[in-house]
Amino acid sequence: xxRNIESLDDEPLPDGTxxxxxxxxxxxxxxxxxxxxxxxxxxxxLNKNGVVQTRRGTSSLGxxxxxxGTLLGMGYLDTVAAKKLLVAYVGGSxxxxxxxxxxxxxxxxxxxxxxxxxxxxxxxxxxxxxxTTQNMRSWDGTTMTDLGGGATDAPHAKFIVWxxxxxxxxxxxxxxxxxxxxxxxxxxxxxxxxxxxIRVGAGDGEPITGMAMWTxxxxxxxxxxxxxxxxxxxxxxxxNFTINIVPTAYGCVFHRTITTVGRDLWFLSNDGVRSLSRTxxxxxxxxxxxxxxxxxxxxxxxxxxxxxxxxxxxxxxxYLLFHWSDFPAPDGSGTGYYTLxxxxxxxxxxxxxxxxxxLCCAITxxxxxxxxxxxxxxxxxxxxxxxxxxxxxxxxxxxxxxADATAIPTRVGSRNHNFTAGQNSKRGFALxxxxxxxxxxxxxVKLVIDDAAPVLLGTVVPAGRVQLTLLHQxxxxxxxxxxxxxxAKLAVRSxxxxxxxxxxxxxx
Amino acid sequence: MNLGNLAAYVGTKIGMSDAATLAKLKTFAAERxxxxxxxxxxxxxxxxxxxxxxxxxxxVILPSHLAQFIAAKYxxxxxxxxxxxxxxxxxxxxxxxxxxxxxxxxxxxxxxxxDMVGGSDRLKITGGNALDTTQQVRIYGEDIDGEPxxxxxxxxxxxxxxxxxxxxxxxxxxxxxxxxxxxxxxxANNATYVxxxxxxxxxxxxxxxxxxxxxxxxxxxxxxxxxxxxxxxDADATNLPGLCDQALQALxxxxxxxxxxxxxxxxxxxxxxxxxxxxxxxxxxxxASQQIRFTPAESLADGCNPNSFL
Numbered sequence: 048x049x050r051n052i053e054s055l056d057d058e059p060l061p062d063g064t065x066x067x068x069x070x071x072x073x074x075x076x077x078x079x080x081x082x083x084x085x086x087x088x089x090x091x092x093l094n095k096n097g098v099v100q101t102r103r104g105t106s107s108l109g110x111x112x113x114x115x116g117t118l119l120g121m122g123y124l125d126t127v128a129a130k131k132l133l134v135a136y137v138g139g140s141x142x143x144x145x146x147x148x149x150x151x152x153x154x155x156x157x158x159x160x161x162x163x164x165x166x167x168x169x170x171x172x173x174x175x176x177x178x179t180t181q182n183m184r185s186w187d188g189t190t191m192t193d194l195g196g197g198a199t200d201a202p203h204a205k206f207i208v209w210x211x212x213x214x215x216x217x218x219x220x221x222x223x224x225x226x227x228x229x230x231x232x233x234x235x236x237x238x239x240x241x242x243x244x245i246r247v248g249a250g251d252g253e254p255i256t257g258m259a260m261w262t263x264x265x266x267x268x269x270x271x272x273x274x275x276x277x278x279x280x281x282x283x284x285x286x287n288f289t290i291n292i293v294p295t296a297y298g299c300v301f302h303r304t305i306t307t308v309g310r311d312l313w314f315l316s317n318d319g320v321r322s323l324s325r326t327x328x329x330x331x332x333x334x335x336x337x338x339x340x341x342x343x344x345x346x347x348x349x350x351x352x353x354x355x356x357x358x359x360x361x362x363x364x365x366y367l368l369f370h371w372s373d374f375p376a377p378d379g380s381g382t383g384y385y386t387l388x389x390x391x392x393x394x395x396x397x398x399x400x401x402x403x404x405x406l407c408c409a410i411t412x413x414x415x416x417x418x419x420x421x422x423x424x425x426x427x428x429x430x431x432x433x434x435x436x437x438x439x440x441x442x443x444x445x446x447x448x449x450a451d452a453t454a455i456p457t458r459v460g461s462r463n464h465n466f467t468a469g470q471n472s473k474r475g476f477a478l479x480x481x482x483x484x485x486x487x488x489x490x491x492v493k494l495v496i497d498d499a500a501p502v503l504l505g506t507v508v509p510a511g512r513v514q515l516t517l518l519h520q521x522x523x524x525x526x527x528x529x530x531x532x533x534x535a536k537l538a539v540r541s542x543x544x545x546x547x548x549x550x551x552x553x554x555x
Numbered sequence: 556m557n558l559g560n561l562a563a564y565v566g567t568k569i570g571m572s573d574a575a576t577l578a579k580l581k582t583f584a585a586e587r588x589x590x591x592x593x594x595x596x597x598x599x600x601x602x603x604x605x606x607x608x609x610x611x612x613x614x615v616i617l618p619s620h621l622a623q624f625i626a627a628k629y630x631x632x633x634x635x636x637x638x639x640x641x642x643x644x645x646x647x648x649x650x651x652x653x654x655x656x657x658x659x660x661x662x663x664x665x666x667x668x669x670d671m672v673g674g675s676d677r678l679k680i681t682g683g684n685a686l687d688t689t690q691q692v693r694i695y696g697e698d699i700d701g702e703p704x705x706x707x708x709x710x711x712x713x714x715x716x717x718x719x720x721x722x723x724x725x726x727x728x729x730x731x732x733x734x735x736x737x738x739x740x741x742x743a744n745n746a747t748y749v750x751x752x753x754x755x756x757x758x759x760x761x762x763x764x765x766x767x768x769x770x771x772x773x774x775x776x777x778x779x780x781x782x783x784x785x786x787x788x789d790a791d792a793t794n795l796p797g798l799c800d801q802a803l804q805a806l807x808x809x810x811x812x813x814x815x816x817x818x819x820x821x822x823x824x825x826x827x828x829x830x831x832x833x834x835x836x837x838x839x840x841x842x843a844s845q846q847i848r849f850t851p852a853e854s855l856a857d858g859c860n861p862n863s864f865l
Contacts, residue, residue: 055819476815477571505574516576518814547816 059476059545062464066097066541070395072341072462073377077498078469078525080462084341087378087460087529091398093390098483100538101457102388102400104445105429108132108420109151115139118422120159121407122167124174129188132411133174134422135165145188146428148413156191157184164355166302170209171232177216179205185234195236202227202239206302210260211281217268218302223254226268226277228285243285247275257302261312267323269299269314274326295326296334300351303358303407308366308391313338315357319346320368320389338389339368342396345387348372360408362419363433364392369405369421378460384424402446402455403429444486444536454534457487460495463525466546472524473546475517480530482509483538490537494520495527509537522549556800558584559789564804569811576811583810585786587803588793592783593622595836597795600783601625606775611653613768615775616668619758623780624661627763629773634659634765642766652767662762666696666728667739667748675699675721677742678708678728683735683753685712692730692737699723710737717742729757798838802831 069083070093077086085099092102116139124131132146133154141161143154159165163178173185175194183194183201194201204227205218214234216227226245230238247255247268257269266277274293279285297316299305304315312323319337326335339346349357349370356371366389375381376399386400406423411430422428432443445452466473480492490509493501494517504520507513509532517526528542556564562580566572592600606615617624627634637658642649649658680692687710695705698721706718710733728749730737739748749758763777785791793800809824855861 055822057816057818059816474816507573513573514571515573516571516579519575519579 057547060466060468060473060548061543061545062466063543064461064464064541067093067099067459067539068097068393068395070341070390070393071397071399073345074341074343077527078463078465082462084462085459086462086527087458088396088398089378089380089458089531090400090402090455091457091459092388093393093395093397095393096483096540098538098540099397099459100483101444101455101487101532101536102398103432103434103443104455105403105421105431105447106442107447108428108430109146109149111151111427112144113426115142115144115426117406117424118426118428119163119406120165120167120176120178121409121420121422121428122169122174122176123409123411123420124169124186124188125412126172126188128172130411130413131188132409132413132420132428133167133176133186134428135159135167135176135178136426137161137163137165137178138426143191154186154191157181157186164205164303166205166207168207168209168214170214170234171212175207175209175214175234177201177204177207179203179218179220183207183216183234192235194234197236199239199241200236201229201234206255206258208258208260208266210266211264211279213279213281215258215266215279217255217258224248224250224252224270226255226258226266228279231281245277245285245288245290247277247290248273257299257305257314259305259307259312259314261323262310267305267312269302269305271298271300271317272296273298274323293323293326297321300349300354301357303355304368306359306361306366308361313359313361313366315346315349315354315359315368315370319343320359320366320387339387339396342387342399344377345372345385345399348374348376350374356406358405358407360410360419361391362410362431363417364390365397366391367408367419369403369408369423378458402453439486439536441486441535444534456531456533457537458529458531459537459539460529461527461542463495463498463527464544465525466544466548468548469524472522472549473526474522474549475520475526476545476547478504478515478517478528478545479512479543480507480509480515480528481512481540481542483540484536485509485532485538486535487532487537488535490530490532493529493531495529496521496523497525498527501529509539517544517546556804557790557792558786561800561804561807562789565808565811568808569815579814580807580811581787583807583814584803587806587810588786588795589783591795591799591803591806591832594832595839596625596780597799598839599794599796600780602779602781604777604779606777608656608765608769608773608775610770610772611768613765614662614670615763615765615777616665616670617761617763617777617779619668619760620782621761621779622782624761624763624777625780626778627659628776629656632657634775636660637766639764649766653770654767655771656765656767656769656773658766660764660766662764663726664759664761666694666725666757666759668758668760669741669746669748671721671723671725671748672741672743672746675723677721678718678725678748679715679740679742679745680708680710680717681715681738681740682710682712682733683737684733687733687735687737688712690731690733692728692739694718694722694725694739695727696722696725727757731756796835796838798831798835802828802835804828805831 071088072084115136119137120135141159160180165178176184182196185192202219204216212231214229228243253270264280268275276291278289299314319339350373353371359368368387384404388398390397404424405421408421418430492504562577635658639660692708737751805828809821812821
C-alpha cells in the first residue's frame with residue numbers, strides 16, 4: 048500500500064517468533080502460520096518453555112551381531128521369571144533373537160518367513176507370535192511352542208491382540224473379515240472353536256487392517272474405511288458379542304500404527320493420524336479434523352504401497368509415527384525413513400526426525416528402566432536416550448547408527464514473517480536469534496526470501512542473543528529464517544526481526 | 556586506529572557486530588578515509604625523493620605510489636610551477652629551450668614507468684600464473700603520430716602475448732584480478748614498462764615537465780603526496796593525524812545510521828565528523844613545531860620607494 052513518510056528517520060517494523068510453542072505446522076501456507084508456529088523441524092523437539100531443540104539420540108541395545116537384515120517383528124516378554132526382548136529378522140537370514148538385558152542370543156524353535164511381518168503380543172505369561180503363513184507360536188522366554196494348524200487350532204493370522212484373557216486373531220488370508228477368539232486363558236492347540244469367531248462388516252468385502260483393545264472389554268476392529276467397536280465381555284458368548292459401527296468415513300491403514308494414548312486409541316487413517324475418542328465425539332454430523340492436519344503434507348508422503356512399513360507408539364508423553372516416505376518432502380528432504388513426533392503433553396507436532404529406519408518398536412523395562420526400543424531396516428536394535436533427569440552427556444545428542452556415533456543434524460525453519468504488511472515490499476533491518484542451552488559449536492543462519500531457496504546469512508556461535516543485519520539483503524515481502532547445526536544440541540528460544548516498510552513503486 | 560577496531564567500535568555503537576555489518580562498515584570507512592586523505596595536504600602524506608634528469612630529458616616520470624606532484628627543486632633553487640596554457644601564452648620558448656630548468660609543469664599521468672623505447676613500441680604481456688588464461692589486459696594510448704589507439708590482449712598463462720600495435724604513449728593499462736603478477740615489457744629491449752601484482756588493476760605515473768630542457772644532467776628534489784596506503788584489511792591503519800581518526804569514526808557512524816535509514820540521526824554524526832575534520836586541519840597549521848611570522852621592517856627594501864605603493 049502507499050505510505051506517507053513525514054519523519055526523517057524511518058521507523059522499523061517489528062515481527063518475529065516469540066517462542067515455538069505453537070508447534071510444527073507445515074500444511075498451511077507458510078505466511079499464514081501463527082506467530083509461535085514453525086515450518087521446518089528436522090530432528091526437533093519442543094520443551095515446555097516453547098524452545099525448539101535437537102531431539103535426543105539413540106544407543107545400541109547391547110552388543111549386536113551385524114548382517115542380520117531387516118527386522119520386522121518385536122515383542123517384550125515381561126514375567127516374574129523372565130524379561131526378554133524378542134526380535135524377528137525377516138530379511139537376509141530369517142531368525143529370532145532375544146535380549147535378556149545384557150546379552151543377545153539366538154532363539155530356536157521358530158524360523159520366521161522371509162519378508163513377512165511378525166506380530167507379537169503378551170498374554171498369560173507368554174509371548175505369542177504370528178506371521179500369517181506359519182502356525183502361531185507361544186514363547187515363555189525359554190521354550191517355543193507350536194500352537195498347531197488344525198481346524199480348532201490358532202489361525203494363521205496377521206494380527207493378534209490380547210483381551211479379556213483371550214488371544215484374539217484376525218487377518219487370515221481366506222477369512223479377511225473374521226475375528227478369531229481363543230478360549231479364555233487358553234490359546235493353545237484345539238482351543239479355537241469354530242463358534243468363537245465373528246465376521247465384522249456383514250460381508251462388505253473389506254479386509255480387517257488392525258485391532259486393538261480400547262478398554263478392558265471393548266475390542267476395536269479397523270478396516271481401511273470403517274471402524275467397529277465390539278463388546279467382548281467374557282460372560283457373553285462370542286456369537287452374542289455386540290458389534291457397533293463407528294460412524295466414520297475412514298479406518299486404519301495398518302495394525303502397527305494403532306497405539307494407546309491414555310484412554311484413547313490413536314491410529315493412522317487414510318487422511319492422517321486420528322484419535323478414536325475424537326472420532327466418536329466429532330463425527331456424528333461431519334468429518335472431524337485429523338490430529339496430523341498441521342503436517343498433512345508429511346503424512347501424505349506415506350503411500351499405499353508402503354503402509355506396512357509404518358508403526359507408531361506412545362512413550363513418555365510423545366506419540367511417534369515411524370514411516371517410509373516415498374517422495375521428497377516440501378522441506379527438500381528426500382525419500383527415506385522418518386519419524387513424525389507429536390508432543391502429547393504440549394498437544395503439538397514438534398518435529399520430523401530422520402536417521403532411525405524404524406519398522407517396529409516396543410517398550411522394555413530391563414533393570415527397572417523404561418525404554419523405547421526400536422529396530423527395522425539395517426537390523427540393529429536401539430533404545431532412545433529420552434530425557435530421564437540424569438545429567439546430559441554428549442551421547443544424548445548422537446545416534447548410534449551402526450557402530451560409530453553419528454551426529455544429528457538439526458534444522459529449524461520459521462514461518463514467513465510479513466511484518467503485518469503482506470502486500471508491501473520491505474527492506475530488512477535486523478534479526479536477533481535467542482539461543483537456549485546449546486552444545487552445537489556453530490549454527491548456520493539462512494534466509495528464505497519470498498519462498499525462494501534458503502541463502503546463507505551467516506555462521507554463528509549459538510549462544511545467548513545473536514544479532515545479524517538484514518540491511519544488505521534484497522527487498523522482500525515475506526521473510527523466513529532457518530537455523531541449522533550439523534551436530535550436538537541446538538536450541539532456539541525465539542527470533543526477533545525488524546524491517547523498514549517500503550512504499551509501492553508508482554504504477555502499481 | 557586500524558580498520559578492524561574502527562568497524563568494531565562503530566558496530567558496537569549501532570548495536571550490530573555481525574560479519575555482514577562489519578564488512579559494510581569497513582567499506583564506508585575505506586571510502587571516507589580516501590575522501591579525507593585527498594581532501595587536504597596532510598603532512599603525514601608527503602614524500603621527498605630525488606630524481607635524475609639526463610641531458611635533454613624534458614620529462615621526469617614519478618613512481619606510481621605518488622598521487623600528486625607538489626614541488627621540485629634543483630640545486631639551491633626551487634622550480635617555479637607553471638600552468639602549461641599560461642606558458643604557451645606568455646613564454647613559449649621555455650618549452651623548447653635548453654639550459655638550466657627554472658620552471659616545471661605537470662603532464663597527464665601515464666601507465667608505464669618508462670617512455671616508450673624508441674618513441675614507439677609494441678608491448679609484450681606475460682602472466683605470472685598458468686591459470687591466468689581468461690583475463691584480458693586493456694591498453695589505450697596514442698601511436699607515434701598522436702592518434703588514439705587501444706587494444707585488448709587475452710592473457711595466456713605464463714606465455715607471452717604481444718600487442719599488434721605500437722604505442723607512442725600508454726595512458727592506461729588495466730587488468731582484472733589475476734592469480735599471478737602481470738608484466739608488460741618492451742618488445743624492443745625487454746625493459747619492464749609496468750608490473751601489476753595480482754590485486755592491482757592499474758598503475759599511474761605522474762609526470763613533471765621541466766622548463767627549460769636540461770642542458771646538463773641534473774638531480775631534482777621532488778616533493779609529492781603519496782597515495783593512501785591500503786585500508787581494506789583489519790590491521791590496516793590510517794595515515795593521518797589523530798583527530799582524523801575521531802572524525803572518521805563519526806562519519807562512518809553517520810554512514811551506518813543512513814544505512815539503517817536513520818537520516819536525521821546521521822546528520823548529527825556528519826556534523827560532528829566534519830567539525831573534527833576541520834579541527835584536524837587547523838591543528839596541522841597551528842600546532843606546527845615551527846611557526847613563521849612576517850614582521851614589517853623599519854625601512855623599505857632595496858629597490859623600493861614610497862611611490863612603489865601608490
